[in-house]
Amino acid sequence: xxxxxxxxxxxxxxxxxxxxxxxxxxxxxxxxxxxxxxxxxxxxxxxxxxxxxxxxxxxxxxxxxxxxxxxxxxxxxxxxxxxxxxxxxxxxxxxxxxxxxxxxxxxxxxxxxxxxxxxxxxxxxxxxxxxxxxxxxxxxxxxxxxxxxxxxxxxxxxxxxxxxxxxxxxxxxxxxxxxxxxxxxxxxxxxxxxxxxxxxxxxxxxxxxxxxxxxxxxxxxxxxxxxxxxxxxxxxxxxxxxxxxxxxxxxxxxxxxx
Amino acid sequence: xxxxxxxxxxxxxxxxxxxxxxxxxxxxxxxxxxxxxxxxxxxxxxxxxxxxxxxxxxxxxxxxxxxxxxxxxxxxxxxxxxxxxxxxxxxxxxxxxxxxxxxxxxxxxxxxxxxxxxxxxxxxxxxxxxxxxxxxxxxxxxxxxxxxxxxxxxxxxxxxxxxxxxxxxxxxxxxxxxxxxxxxxxxxxxxxxxxxxxxxxxxxxxxxxxxxxxxxxxxxxxxxxxxxxxxxxxxxxxxxxxxxxxxxxxxxxxxxxxxxxxx
Numbered sequence: 149x150x151x152x153x154x155x156x157x158x159x160x161x162x163x164x165x166x167x168x169x170x171x172x173x174x175x176x177x178x179x180x181x182x183x184x185x186x187x188x189x190x191x192x193x194x195x196x197x198x199x200x201x202x203x204x205x206x207x208x209x210x211x212x213x214x215x216x217x218x219x220x221x222x223x224x225x226x227x228x229x230x231x232x233x234x235x236x237x238x239x240x241x242x243x244x245x246x247x248x249x250x251x252x253x254x255x256x257x258x259x260x261x262x263x264x265x266x267x268x269x270x271x272x273x274x275x276x277x278x279x280x281x282x283x284x285x286x287x288x289x290x291x292x293x294x295x296x297x298x299x300x301x302x303x304x305x306x307x308x309x310x311x312x313x314x315x316x317x318x319x320x321x322x323x324x325x326x327x328x329x330x331x332x333x334x335x336x337x338x339x340x341x342x343x344x345x346x347x348x349x350x351x352x353x354x355x356x357x358x359x360x361x362x363x364x365x366x367x368x369x370x371x372x373x374x375x376x377x378x379x380x381x382x383x384x385x386x387x388x389x390x391x392x393x394x395x396x397x398x399x400x401x402x403x404x405x406x
Numbered sequence: 407x408x409x410x411x412x413x414x415x416x417x418x419x420x421x422x423x424x425x426x427x428x429x430x431x432x433x434x435x436x437x438x439x440x441x442x443x444x445x446x447x448x449x450x451x452x453x454x455x456x457x458x459x460x461x462x463x464x465x466x467x468x469x470x471x472x473x474x475x476x477x478x479x480x481x482x483x484x485x486x487x488x489x490x491x492x493x494x495x496x497x498x499x500x501x502x503x504x505x506x507x508x509x510x511x512x513x514x515x516x517x518x519x520x521x522x523x524x525x526x527x528x529x530x531x532x533x534x535x536x537x538x539x540x541x542x543x544x545x546x547x548x549x550x551x552x553x554x555x556x557x558x559x560x561x562x563x564x565x566x567x568x569x570x571x572x573x574x575x576x577x578x579x580x581x582x583x584x585x586x587x588x589x590x591x592x593x594x595x596x597x598x599x600x601x602x603x604x605x606x607x608x609x610x611x612x613x614x615x616x617x618x619x620x621x622x623x624x625x626x627x628x629x630x631x632x633x634x635x636x637x638x639x640x641x642x643x644x645x646x647x648x649x650x651x652x653x654x655x656x657x658x659x660x661x662x663x664x665x666x667x668x669x
Contacts, residue, residue: 153504155504155507156503156504156506156507157507159504159508160507160508160510162508163507163508163509163510163511164511164512165511167511167512179552184530185530185531186531224490224629235452240458240505247419247422247423247428248422248425248426248429249426250423250426251422251423251424251426251427251635252426252430255427256644257638258452258602258644258645258647258648258651259607259641259643259644259647260602260605260606260609260610260647261625262522262606262609262610262613262621263609263621263639263640263644264624264640265489265624265628266624266627266628266633267612267634267636267637267640269445269628270446270447270631270636271446271447272570317543342520345520346520346522349520349522349523350522350610350613352527353522353526353610353614354613354614354625356469361521364523364526364527365526365614368526368527368529368530371530373530374529376527377527379523380519380524380527381519381521383518383520383523383604384515384518384519384523385516385518387519387520388518395511
């Protein structure tokens with residue numbers, strides 16, 4: 149058992165070392181690929197550290213860009229939760245609402261959030277608002293969908309018990325259905341977070357003056373591949389950090405998980 | 407067999423659906439007529455008319471079906487390659503411990519980066535042609551399929567495995583008759599997620615750099631300030647996305663009848 153664990157850990161370390169070594173070999177030592185196409189790992193690390201305080205070449209440090217992206221993404225994301233989760237619960241709880249809203253929702257669901265960008269720019273202008281609206285459009289769908297299935301999955305028997313004990317409909321929703329649905333709702337919120345993060349990168353690639361998406365798009369124009377990779381790493385790291393924070397919150401909120 | 411009760415319910419539901427869509431369109435039409443938003447937004451009638459017209463009158467170089475085919479041509483090959491590779495790697499990672507520990511770190515490096523963020527670097531690597539788009543779609547399909555295949559192969563009921571072992575099946579046999587069938591539903595849900603992710607990604611990729619395709623319809627409308635065209639593009643993207651999802655669900659229903667999806 150222990151031996152297996154050691155081998156596993158060894159293989160994991162080996163794979164990363166091998167990856168970086170091959171990358172290094174192809175770029176710096178053998179120079180198989182030109183530095184313009186793929187900079188060496190050393191150069192990327194160097195640019196990563198430098199970018200924390202260097203505004204060149206796109207007019208912002210890494211932290212400024214990250215904060216700009218986060219601000220927009222979180223604005224749209226919070227709105228998506230505030231509107232999406234109650235709407236999903238409401239749709240699942242009230243059959244009449246379900247009948248009317250469900251077809252509309254099914255109609256709008258398959259449209260990817262990115263497709264709304266031009267329309268949102270026309271309606272909200274080119275500032276934060278339009279980007280937050282695009283983020284909202286992509287993040288609201290999983291929020292609604294998961295809250296809906298969560299509520300629908302509450303057990304009939306539990307409902308009957310509640311009714312036998314004379315619970316009102318509101319009490320049944322509040323004490324039976326929502327706690328049952330909570331793990332599902334949290335999953336929806338988690339999926340929505342990654343959709344939001346994707347949407348903001350896409351929105352920034354298309355048109356903005358700040359943010360990580362803008363940074364990588366700008367660097368492509370001037371062939372600074374090292375900064376593109378730095379930006380991609382930053383996007384990935386932010387995504388990981390956000391989802392860690394979220395699972396921490398999930399741990400606090402959701403009780404009675406398996 | 408469909409009894410009359412079910413049929414009645416279906417008819418009722420579709421009537422409700424129709425009413426709700428009509429109410430939505432009416433609110434849209436009314437809003438456009440009466441408020442300031444009418445200056446920038448066309449009414450639903452115009453959008454539907456233009457959408458139908460786009461099948462006969464080309465937007466840019468192609469008509470609507472032409473653009474849709476271009477986008478599908480970008481999605482499907484990369485989606486298929488990404489899915490097949492994803493299934494193979496995912497199952498291997500889920501079933502063989504050491505494969506998992508070797509590939510996990512590399513996979514975890516790719517996973518958190520959204521495929522859209524690869525667009526700039528893929529343009530540097532593969533040029534602005536189809537290659538860069540295929541690469542991005544490949545990633546968009548590969549990542550979710552691997553994730554679901556891993557969890558499929560990992561969640562095989564241990565009781566079944568022990569049963570197989572006790573009845574004298576060797577490892578190969580167990581893998582083929584227990585692990586694979588058990589993971590198929592998981593793989594399919596990964597394929598489902600991957601397909602919609604690929605479709606969304608191709609739209610984004612076409613918006614950033616292309617001269618045809620449904621994403622191009624939307625982005626070129628931005629340049630010419632033609633909101634109707636952008637809405638027509640959105641309608642097209644939505645319809646194709648919907649059809650793809652329905653087709654996938656049908657395929658799943660046909661291919662794995664043993665799946666019980668609670669819904």
